[in-house]
Amino acid sequence: MTAGERRRRAVWQILLFAAGLLVLTVISAGSVYLVNKARQDSKWVVHTLEVENQINALLLEIRRAESSARGFLLTQGTDFKADHDKAVAAIIPALDRATRLIGDNPAQRDNIEKLSAAIEIRLGQFAQEMDFVRQGQPDKAAALVREAASANTTAVISTVAGAMIQEEERLFRLRSENADHSQTLAASMTGIGSGLVVVLALISIWLVRRSTRARDEAETRLRDSNLNLETTIDERTADLREANDEIQRFAYIVSHDLRSPLVNIMGFTSELEELGKDIFRRIGGLTGVPAGGPPVDVADIALDGPDKQLSEDFSEALGFIKSSIGRMDRLISAILNLTREGRREFQPEKIQTRDFIEAIVSSLAHQAAEAQAEIHIEPLPEIVSDRLALEQIFSNLIDNAIKYLKSGVPGEIRIRGRTKLGYAIFEISDNGRGIDARDHQRIFDLFRRAGTQDKPGQGIGLAHVRALVRRLGGTMSVSSELNAGSTFTITLPIAWKVSNRKPDK
Amino acid sequence: MTLPVSIIMIEDDDGHARLIERNIRRSGVNNEIISFSNGTDAMKHLFGPDGSGLVQKGNALLILLDLNLPDMTGIDILRQIKENKYLKASPVVVLTTTDDSQEIKRCYELGCNVYITKPVNYENFANAIRQLGLFFSVIQVPPAAP
Numbered sequence: 165m166t167a168g169e170r171r172r173r174a175v176w177q178i179l180l181f182a183a184g185l186l187v188l189t190v191i192s193a194g195s196v197y198l199v200n201k202a203r204q205d206s207k208w209v210v211h212t213l214e215v216e217n218q219i220n221a222l223l224l225e226i227r228r229a230e231s232s233a234r235g236f237l238l239t240q241g242t243d244f245k246a247d248h249d250k251a252v253a254a255i256i257p258a259l260d261r262a263t264r265l266i267g268d269n270p271a272q273r274d275n276i277e278k279l280s281a282a283i284e285i286r287l288g289q290f291a292q293e294m295d296f297v298r299q300g301q302p303d304k305a306a307a308l309v310r311e312a313a314s315a316n317t318t319a320v321i322s323t324v325a326g327a328m329i330q331e332e333e334r335l336f337r338l339r340s341e342n343a344d345h346s347q348t349l350a351a352s353m354t355g356i357g358s359g360l361v362v363v364l365a366l367i368s369i370w371l372v373r374r375s376t377r378a379r380d381e382a383e384t385r386l387r388d389s390n391l392n393l394e395t396t397i398d399e400r401t402a403d404l405r406e407a408n409d410e411i412q413r414f415a416y417i418v419s420h421d422l423r424s425p426l427v428n429i430m431g432f433t434s435e436l437e438e439l440g441k442d443i444f445r446r447i448g449g450l451t452g453v454p455a456g457g458p459p460v461d462v463a464d465i466a467l468d469g470p471d472k473q474l475s476e477d478f479s480e481a482l483g484f485i486k487s488s489i490g491r492m493d494r495l496i497s498a499i500l501n502l503t504r505e506g507r508r509e510f511q512p513e514k515i516q517t518r519d520f521i522e523a524i525v526s527s528l529a530h531q532a533a534e535a536q537a538e539i540h541i542e543p544l545p546e547i548v549s550d551r552l553a554l555e556q557i558f559s560n561l562i563d564n565a566i567k568y569l570k571s572g573v574p575g576e577i578r579i580r581g582r583t584k585l586g587y588a589i590f591e592i593s594d595n596g597r598g599i600d601a602r603d604h605q606r607i608f609d610l611f612r613r614a615g616t617q618d619k620p621g622q623g624i625g626l627a628h629v630r631a632l633v634r635r636l637g638g639t640m641s642v643s644s645e646l647n648a649g650s651t652f653t654i655t656l657p658i659a660w661k662v663s664n665r666k667p668d669k
Numbered sequence: 670m671t672l673p674v675s676i677i678m679i680e681d682d683d684g685h686a687r688l689i690e691r692n693i694r695r696s697g698v699n700n701e702i703i704s705f706s707n708g709t710d711a712m713k714h715l716f717g718p719d720g721s722g723l724v725q726k727g728n729a730l731l732i733l734l735d736l737n738l739p740d741m742t743g744i745d746i747l748r749q750i751k752e753n754k755y756l757k758a759s760p761v762v763v764l765t766t767t768d769d770s771q772e773i774k775r776c777y778e779l780g781c782n783v784y785i786t787k788p789v790n791y792e793n794f795a796n797a798i799r800q801l802g803l804f805f806s807v808i809q810v811p812p813a814a815p
Contacts, residue, residue, distance in 0.1 A: 420737075420766060420767065423766040423787075424682055424685070424737070424766055425684075427682075427684070427685055427688070427766065427787050428682065428684030428685065428688070431684065431685075431688040432684065432688070435688070435691070500768075504769065
């Protein structure tokens with residue numbers, strides 16, 4: 165999966181989460197609001213019912229007062245009187261309660277004013293009726309009742325009260341509707357919100373599952389490629405080893421087979437030399453040396469001018485051939501030794517490097533004294549490595565340092581060591597003749613040398629040293645300037661293990 | 670009665686064979702030298718047509734053996750000689766260009782009597798051959814087992 169895809173997926177997840185959160189918040193806020201509203205609406209519904217109830221109670225009291233007044237008028241019974249008084253006493257508080265309750269509605273306020281005016285008139289009539297009855301004038305009281313009926317006070321009361329009740333009923337319907345509406349809204353809101361949350365959750369689950377699957381696939385691919393990589397590395401390593409072994413075998417066979425003809429060349433050259441001696445002895449005998457006498461060296465045979473020249477030329481030619489053969493033999497031996505070294509198995513062991521270097525230095529003490537060189541060994545880290553290989557490495561380098569000092573300048577050779585990240589770093593520096601920068605690579609090549617060729621050597625040492633250092637899992641470099649000394653740096657693993665090389669067959 | 674020792678030289682390189690022969694002669698050894706330039710002929714001569722080695726019974730032999738032969742390795746010849754009851758008492762001198770310590774060790778384990786590395790240095794080579802010749806002229810090669 166690409167980085168862009170991954171980023172897009174992450175953005176999607178965050179968006180989904182945010183959307184889910186938003187929906188939940190809206191649902192919660194909306195629910196709280198709507199529930200509150202529904203409660204409010206219900207309160208108003210209850211309030212309306214209460215008002216209606218109160219108005220009915222008021223009307224009931226007025227009817228009671230009226231009917232008991234009529235009863236009293238007809239019978240003059242004290243029972244009716246008491247009843248009437250009780251009803252009249254209840255009317256005013258009932259009216260007050262109704263007035264308080266409908267305080268919020270201006271239309272009802274007008275009605276109640278009308279109603280209370282009508283009630284006051286009626287109450288006044290009641291009081292007069294009672295007075296007339298008490299004074300023993302029931303006719304007057306009856307006339308008053310009739311008057312009240314004709315003046316329509318009672319009708320006014322009924323009408324106004326009816327209007328009020330109607331108004332309250334209208335309000336009741338309205339408020340009931342409102343309450344219903346709020347509840348429906350709350351329910352649908354909760355339903356839709358829950359649905360949305362469920363949908364979002366489903367999408368989330370789907371996304372998570374998809375990314376899990378993608379991750380699993382990636383893991384599988386990674387594992388596969390790791391396996392492939394290991395196999396590839398193993399194959400390549402095996403190939404390289406095979407190639408290396410082949411080169412070793414090749415070098416071994418070539419150098420070995422080259423020796424065979426060389427034996428002949430050297431042997432028959434010596435035969436020729438012997439023959440030459442015989443020939444020139446015979447020539448000498450012909451020209452004066454007594455034949456059959458004790459054998460004499462060719463050089464001792466007195467020869468005349470041209471014969472002497474001939475003999476010298478012959479010896480010179482043979483000398484060149486023999487020295488070249490000697491050189492070739494040494495080169496072939498060197499290659500043989502190198503291949504043999506390449507086949508040797510290393511034995512890692514703990515090496516007290518300082519004592520070890522001191523031993524090498526003391527074995528080179530004679531050369532050092534001859535070259536007037538002083539060798540300083542600084543504290544060196546201990547390492548685990550192959551003793552013989554290390555000995556060849558250090559003795560070659562120290563020997564080189566002694567060998568290539570500046571003539572006439574007392575030599576100073578310094579061997580330093582330190583450790584870094586599991587590697588030991590050794591430096592062998594001298595104040596010798598140095599190496600030109602363009603020869604820094606060349607000196608590590610087989611049979612190549614640099615600088616003034618005034619010392620014997622085959623150009624093998626450094627090539628050999630570098631091959632050994634590499635086999636020990638290390639690296640080697642040189643820093644030097646002409647006439648300013650050289651420093652060879654060797655980096656070796658502190659603990660070399662056999663396991664990083666397949667045992668030689 | 671002692672039979673004169675025959676020197677069997679198995680050497681594929683004619684030049685080497687000539688040099689060895691010359692230097693053996695120069696050191697004063699006049700024994701018969703029979704040379705073979707490949708392993709098959711030498712084996713035929715040593716072990717006879719039936720391959721039992723009976724033909725050499727009672728003969729005093731000294732074998733000069735090169736390890737690098739075109740048709741077989743000298744090591745095989747050495748092993749067979751040392752396993753044959755008629756030939757195993759004959760001294761074998763391995764003469765080769767190899768100075769590999771493993772190979773030298775192996776030859777001695779198989780019963781070679783002397784191992785000489787062919788040196789390119791002619792003087793050393795001649796000396797070695799002469800000393801070998803002196804050694805041979807003194808030694809009595811024991812009669813082969815009946």
